[in-house]
Amino acid sequence: MPDRPVIRNRQHALVDRLRQLGRKRTADDPAVLLDGWHLVADALAAAARLDAVVFSTEVAERPEACALARACDAAAVPVFVARPSVFEAISPSAAPSGVVAMGRRPEWTLAHTAVPVPGLVFVAVEVQDPGNLGAIVRVADAAGGTGVVAAGSGADPFGWKALRGAMGSVFRLPVVRVPRPGVAIAGLRVTGLRVLAAAARDAVPIEEADLRGPVAIVLGNEGAGLPPEVAAEADARLAIPMRPGVDSLNVATAAAVIAYEARRQRKRPAEPGRRSGGADRHATTMTPPAD
Amino acid sequence: MPDRPVIRNRQHALVDRLRQLGRKRTADDPAVLLDGWHLVADALAAAARLDAVVFSTEVAERPEACALARACDAAAVPVFVARPSVFEAISPSAAPSGVVAMGRRPEWTLAHTAVPVPGLVFVAVEVQDPGNLGAIVRVADAAGGTGVVAAGSGADPFGWKALRGAMGSVFRLPVVRVPRPGVAIAGLRVTGLRVLAAAARDAVPIEEADLRGPVAIVLGNEGAGLPPEVAAEADARLAIPMRPGVDSLNVATAAAVIAYEARRQRKRPAEPGRRSGGADRHATTMTPPAD
Numbered sequence: 010m011p012d013r014p015v016i017r018n019r020q021h022a023l024v025d026r027l028r029q030l031g032r033k034r035t036a037d038d039p040a041v042l043l044d045g046w047h048l049v050a051d052a053l054a055a056a057a058r059l060d061a062v063v064f065s066t067e068v069a070e071r072p073e074a075c076a077l078a079r080a081c082d083a084a085a086v087p088v089f090v091a092r093p094s095v096f097e098a099i100s101p102s103a104a105p106s107g108v109v110a111m112g113r114r115p116e117w118t119l120a121h122t123a124v125p126v127p128g129l130v131f132v133a134v135e136v137q138d139p140g141n142l143g144a145i146v147r148v149a150d151a152a153g154g155t156g157v158v159a160a161g162s163g164a165d166p167f168g169w170k171a172l173r174g175a176m177g178s179v180f181r182l183p184v185v186r187v188p189r190p191g192v193a194i195a196g197l198r199v200t201g202l203r204v205l206a207a208a209a210r211d212a213v214p215i216e217e218a219d220l221r222g223p224v225a226i227v228l229g230n231e232g233a234g235l236p237p238e239v240a241a242e243a244d245a246r247l248a249i250p251m252r253p254g255v256d257s258l259n260v261a262t263a264a265a266v267i268a269y270e271a272r273r274q275r276k277r278p279a280e281p282g283r284r285s286g287g288a289d290r291h292a293t294t295m296t297p298p299a300d
Numbered sequence: 301m302p303d304r305p306v307i308r309n310r311q312h313a314l315v316d317r318l319r320q321l322g323r324k325r326t327a328d329d330p331a332v333l334l335d336g337w338h339l340v341a342d343a344l345a346a347a348a349r350l351d352a353v354v355f356s357t358e359v360a361e362r363p364e365a366c367a368l369a370r371a372c373d374a375a376a377v378p379v380f381v382a383r384p385s386v387f388e389a390i391s392p393s394a395a396p397s398g399v400v401a402m403g404r405r406p407e408w409t410l411a412h413t414a415v416p417v418p419g420l421v422f423v424a425v426e427v428q429d430p431g432n433l434g435a436i437v438r439v440a441d442a443a444g445g446t447g448v449v450a451a452g453s454g455a456d457p458f459g460w461k462a463l464r465g466a467m468g469s470v471f472r473l474p475v476v477r478v479p480r481p482g483v484a485i486a487g488l489r490v491t492g493l494r495v496l497a498a499a500a501r502d503a504v505p506i507e508e509a510d511l512r513g514p515v516a517i518v519l520g521n522e523g524a525g526l527p528p529e530v531a532a533e534a535d536a537r538l539a540i541p542m543r544p545g546v547d548s549l550n551v552a553t554a555a556a557v558i559a560y561e562a563r564r565q566r567k568r569p570a571e572p573g574r575r576s577g578g579a580d581r582h583a584t585t586m587t588p589p590a591d
Contacts, residue, residue, distance in 0.1 A: 047523075138431065140429065140431065140432075140550075141431075143550075144549075144550035144552065144553050147546065147549060147550060147553070148549055148550070148553040148557075150543060150545075150546050151540070151542040151543055151546040151549055152542075152543070153543055174550060176546075176548075177545065177546075178546060181545060216564070232338075249442070249560075250563075251442040251443075252441060252442055252443070252444055254441075254468065254472060255438065255441050255442040255467075255468075255469060257467075258435075258438060258439055258442055258556070259431075259434075259435035259438060259439065259465060259552060261435065261550060261552060261553050261556075262435050262438070262439040262552050262553055262555070262556035263556075264553070265549070265552075265553035265554075265556040265557050266439075266556050266557065266560045269540075269557045269560070269561070270560070272541075273507070
């Protein structure tokens with residue numbers, strides 16, 4: 010890879026900026042750090058805006074690095090190489106892959122998450138593990154979801170670990186952060202979604218619930234589940250059937266099971282008489298007008 | 301919590317042992333470290349063998365600590381309290397919960413994973429993230445799986461992070477580690493299981509595959525997927541349908557989707573003419589004897 014500017018020391022402004030994004034990114038920072046071959050390639054393929062791509066000199070002569078650098082050239086993205094000691098300072102990963110990029114956070118709003126109709130939105134409340142949050146974004150995308158809301162003060166959905174977990178899905182699927190879960194739920198309901206809370210008790214099993222209309226699925230965090238005030242806001246409660254003795258699932262695996270049950274239901278025609286997973290509260294609004 | 305021995309310094313032999321289990325447990329160590337309220341309570345409820353439970357003095361007067369200590373007394377498990385500075389040295393967690401236990405690894409073999417018949421075994425090949433491995437154990441248990449094999453040189457299924465991800469499932473569901481994936485697959489096939497490899501290409505969609513008989517589902521790691529030589533060992537390949545553009549899922553979410561599809565199929569009666577997900581290779585062994 011000839012003729013690329015070399016970053017030789019850690020005092021370089023780009024090194025500073027990337028370190029800050031990888032270690033202490035603030036939630037309102039428009040920039041994001043992308044770490045790893047697959048993710049940087051996905052970003053280029055999705056025409057996401059990238060401000061810089063940095064390779065370690067250790068990998069810069071590999072054919073895949075040269076190919077990725079040419080794709081950057083085609084997209085007018087500046088390419089740098091960094092000495093291994095500098096690259097290790099840049100990459101937040103314990104096992105640096107050899108390529109990072111600085112990109113821009115996609116600018117989505119809550120309303121974007123619920124389209125196209127019928128919306129299928131996953132609301133992750135106070136999810137602390139960024140890997141879980143990224144896995145939720147990826148499985149929501151795979152199953153045909155329309156968006157993901159990271160609600161509360163949990164992991165940053167645009168932090169490097171969450172982005173690495175989400176892979177290219179973060180450039181396709183609207184993902185927004187809403188600090189107050191109640192505000193997110195109220196906003197989605199105004200948008201016309203039924204709000205279904207994943208819960209272990211007093212809940213409709215997922216295969217008996219109707220997941221075909223516009224719905225928001227609210228999921229709690231890894232330790233505590235859903236806060237009671239959030240569960241109370243829901244139109245209905247949804248349970249994943251489990252073998253006796255198991256009382257909860259990892260939040261990303263729970264999202265996966267519900268997402269694929271929704272996908273299965275949405276692929277088949279409506280069945281009259283199916284139990285509605287939560288239209289009850291708004292039953293009167295379902296009545297067709299008299300004229 | 302009166303009358304419990306207090307550990308006042310880091311030179312205590314139990315501190316040494318617990319630190320070693322939390323930071324550099326060797327794969328053949330019969331002891332394990334359990335970190336967190338839920339997991340220790342699950343272990344007691346499952347009558348798992350515990351050698352010691354240690355509370356931080358910061359939490360020792362809480363009602364839940366006193367209740368857990370009484371449960372330890374009933375099971376003849378020694379209870380200690382440790383000064384906060386000592387407890388922080390013991391707990392491998394960045395945010396110590398206040399309780400850890402030293403327990404014994406359950407002694408299972410590969411054959412245990414495939415019973416009761418029809419076995420449903422998840423083989424996680426070279427899975428690096430212990431949280432993912434634990435989540436696979438938990439969702440396999442929840443969906444009615446019979447066991448999990450951690451194959452290759454990935455994360456330790458009995459390390460503290462994997463145990464915390466698996467929760468009480470690790471005391472119910474047989475989990476074994478097999479260093480060579482090919483040996484695990486051959487062993488499961490001898491036990492009578494069809495071996496289905498999760499793959500993106502040339503694969504039968506999960507809803508068209510027959511997951512009702514004894515099957516082993518082989519899953520690859522987070523970055524590389526299944527090694528080709530492992531995929532070639534399989535009787536058939538299994539695909540999770542995904543929206544175009546998405547080419548893979550996080551390994552724990554993939555396990556969740558397949559586990560719940562298997563659960564759904566196993567709850568309904570057999571349908572003649574359904575595509576078999578891999579009986580072909582062993583078709584002749586399926587013929588009933590002539591007499």
